[in-house]
Amino acid sequence: MTENDGDGAQVSTGTPRETVEAADPPIPELVIISGMSGAGRSTAAKCLEDLGWFVVDNLPPALIPTMVELGARSQGNVARIAVVVDVRGRRFFDNLRESLADLDAKQVTRRVVFLESSDDALVRRFESVRRPHPLQGDGRITDGIAAERDLLRELRGDADLVIDTSSLNVHELRAKMDAQFAGDDEPNLRATVMSFGYKYGLPVDADLVVDCRFLPNPHWVPELRPFTGLNEEVSAYVFNQPGAKEFLDQYTELLQLIAAGYCREGKRYVTIAVGCTGGKHRSVAMSEKLAARLSAEGVETVLVHRDMGRE
Numbered sequence: 001m002t003e004n005d006g007d008g009a010q011v012s013t014g015t016p017r018e019t020v021e022a023a024d025p026p027i028p029e030l031v032i033i034s035g036m037s038g039a040g041r042s043t044a045a046k047c048l049e050d051l052g053w054f055v056v057d058n059l060p061p062a063l064i065p066t067m068v069e070l071g072a073r074s075q076g077n078v079a080r081i082a083v084v085v086d087v088r089g090r091r092f093f094d095n096l097r098e099s100l101a102d103l104d105a106k107q108v109t110r111r112v113v114f115l116e117s118s119d120d121a122l123v124r125r126f127e128s129v130r131r132p133h134p135l136q137g138d139g140r141i142t143d144g145i146a147a148e149r150d151l152l153r154e155l156r157g158d159a160d161l162v163i164d165t166s167s168l169n170v171h172e173l174r175a176k177m178d179a180q181f182a183g184d185d186e187p188n189l190r191a192t193v194m195s196f197g198y199k200y201g202l203p204v205d206a207d208l209v210v211d212c213r214f215l216p217n218p219h220w221v222p223e224l225r226p227f228t229g230l231n232e233e234v235s236a237y238v239f240n241q242p243g244a245k246e247f248l249d250q251y252t253e254l255l256q257l258i259a260a261g262y263c264r265e266g267k268r269y270v271t272i273a274v275g276c277t278g279g280k281h282r283s284v285a286m287s288e289k290l291a292a293r294l295s296a297e298g299v300e301t302v303l304v305h306r307d308m309g310r311e
Helices: 041-050 061-072 087-105 118-130 141-156 170-181 232-239 244-263 283-295
Strands: 002-004 010-012 027-033 054-057 079-084 109-117 161-164 191-198 207-213 269-276 298-305
Touching: 002 269, 027 061, 027 141, 041 054, 041 079, 041 109, 061 079, 061 087, 061 232, 087 141, 109 141, 118 141, 118 283, 161 170, 191 283, 232 244, 232 283, 244 269, 244 283, 269 283, 283 298
Parallel strands: 027 079, 027 109, 054 079, 109 161, 191 269, 191 298, 207 269
Antiparallel strands: 002 010
């Protein structure tokens, strides 16, 4: 509210409006993965991706602060970012120190992970895949390794975590990354349960295949034929057959054993294909129950009915 003070000026007499400042968006946690070519950067990045990190491969260092700002705008949806920086972006590499200083000024929690390996191990790895070192040019693999060590020496000295992979296999490297970044939570297996019909072919991406054709086919029951395994009557028919419930119980127990082994070996994703003749009745009903069991046990599960509706 305003009043005239007699000289034509407008004077405010109301209560000043309170100014509400928006809270600053949360700044994502950042891990920069670098190190020697052939030392396992891709494996380390894949491990963080499996742990729920947002991973960007071969991002120019000058763009790292921008990536963090974009993550902050996601309102917590991107809380952890991992960036792989290597000599493939060597013309941008000089910008890395400036980017790190910028991140420190913005109080971004960041760690640098450096993957190291001996010259002998790196030479064996490059020779096994028959690929040149990215810095060897017209020289030998050892020339490229020496050039890369010289380029990365300062970054290695500033790294928060150095992992020597000379004698590590893929599973052992993943175990080290899990130990550093999984926190108190054990990395969990993620499962896709997919029903399918054998007459349409096996799913090419299946890790495990379950055959439900040992159960009577609802297709031959006239009143059930039009429906699918999503129908309560069809599901009841399937699980009232001898061996159906026992199979579900025992296969779920077997999956617990397999899941524990997969996690120990660094495998975080599994596709379980459940098949019957047409992928409409038995496999759908069994997939629904199996996916529900896995979800109840804390497994992040996606359910897909590949062939339902194709007939």
